[in-house]
Amino acid sequence: MSEHPNVPKIRSALEVYNSGDHDAMREHLADDIVWHVGGTHEMSGDYEGADAVVGYFRDVRKSTAGTLQVEPVEVLANDRYASILMHVTAHRDVRTLDVLVAEALTLDPEGRWKEYWALANEQDAVDAFWSS
Amino acid sequence: MEHPNATRMRRTVDEFVSGDIPALLDEFAEDVVWYAPGDSPASGAFRGRDGITRFFSGLNEAAGGSMNVQVDDVLGGDRYVTIFLNISAERHDERLSVVVAQFASVDGHGRWDRCWFIPDKLAEWNRFFAGASSGQR
Numbered sequence: 001m002s003e004h005p006n007v008p009k010i011r012s013a014l015e016v017y018n019s020g021d022h023d024a025m026r027e028h029l030a031d032d033i034v035w036h037v038g039g040t041h042e043m044s045g046d047y048e049g050a051d052a053v054v055g056y057f058r059d060v061r062k063s064t065a066g067t068l069q070v071e072p073v074e075v076l077a078n079d080r081y082a083s084i085l086m087h088v089t090a091h092r093d094v095r096t097l098d099v100l101v102a103e104a105l106t107l108d109p110e111g112r113w114k115e116y117w118a119l120a121n122e123q124d125a126v127d128a129f130w131s132s
Numbered sequence: 133m134e135h136p137n138a139t140r141m142r143r144t145v146d147e148f149v150s151g152d153i154p155a156l157l158d159e160f161a162e163d164v165v166w167y168a169p170g171d172s173p174a175s176g177a178f179r180g181r182d183g184i185t186r187f188f189s190g191l192n193e194a195a196g197g198s199m200n201v202q203v204d205d206v207l208g209g210d211r212y213v214t215i216f217l218n219i220s221a222e223r224h225d226e227r228l229s230v231v232v233a234q235f236a237s238v239d240g241h242g243r244w245d246r247c248w249f250i251p252d253k254l255a256e257w258n259r260f261f262a263g264a265s266s267g268q269r
Binding site (some may be wrong): 085117 | 165167168169170171175177205207209211212214215218233235237246248249250251252253254
């Protein structure tokens with residue numbers, strides 16, 4: 001079965017995310033994107049608009065001294081939706097994060113990300129990692 | 133043409149909706165792990181067919197038979213599938229309307245062995261299902 005063109009676009013966006021080039025990452029986001037961060041930690045909540053989401057990316061990178069990396073296990077996509085299963089690893093002081101996260105995206109007609117929501121296999125570990 | 137795993141996931145959802153529990157449970161590996169988010173009693177990691185039975189029963193109980201599940205779209209691959217569901221329900225004055233992405237991996241026997249159940253509006257989900265039965269971690 002042939003790969004949908006949104007799949008390589010998403011893989012490319014994830015490489016950009018790992019590089020920390022937030023201006024390039026913004027190109028993958030719709031202006032009115034809504035990004036839901038689950039859990040009960042200090043980053044949890046809804047980020048609305050590309051500026052807010054890029055601000056969230058910057059905060060994540062700063063808090064983890066640039067160590068947070070995402071490694072896609074699977075990317076599925078069609079014209080409207082995408083899903084990603086990824087390993088997420090990061091360090092924060094003495095804390096280490098190593099979880100498997102399933103993510104859902106809605107896409108606009110240009111393949112930009114419009115809405116994001118996700119769930120880790122160990123949400124307690126995510127909450128503990130981000131707690132102050 | 134739809135991937136066979138996408139078709140299988142549509143069938144799984146149909147079995148949930150129609151209440152065909154034996155057929156539904158047979159879609160899952162015996163050691164399935166089902167991850168559900170939030171801080172309601174219907175949250176956490178539910179293990180085995182008993183675990184997912186508790187999760188599904190909790191949803192049905194909390195929704196009091198009002199749950200409506202519509203398939204919006206399915207993404208299928210050889211090892212993973214994601215189905216997007218519009219789920220609504222009512223209980224007393226409370227209304228629920230969320231999009232759930234259900235992400236699943238397929239084992240070597242064509243059964244779901246890991247599932248992530250991911251509602252887009254978590255606060256709304258938590259409020260509605262705060263009274264659902266408890267999961268076993």
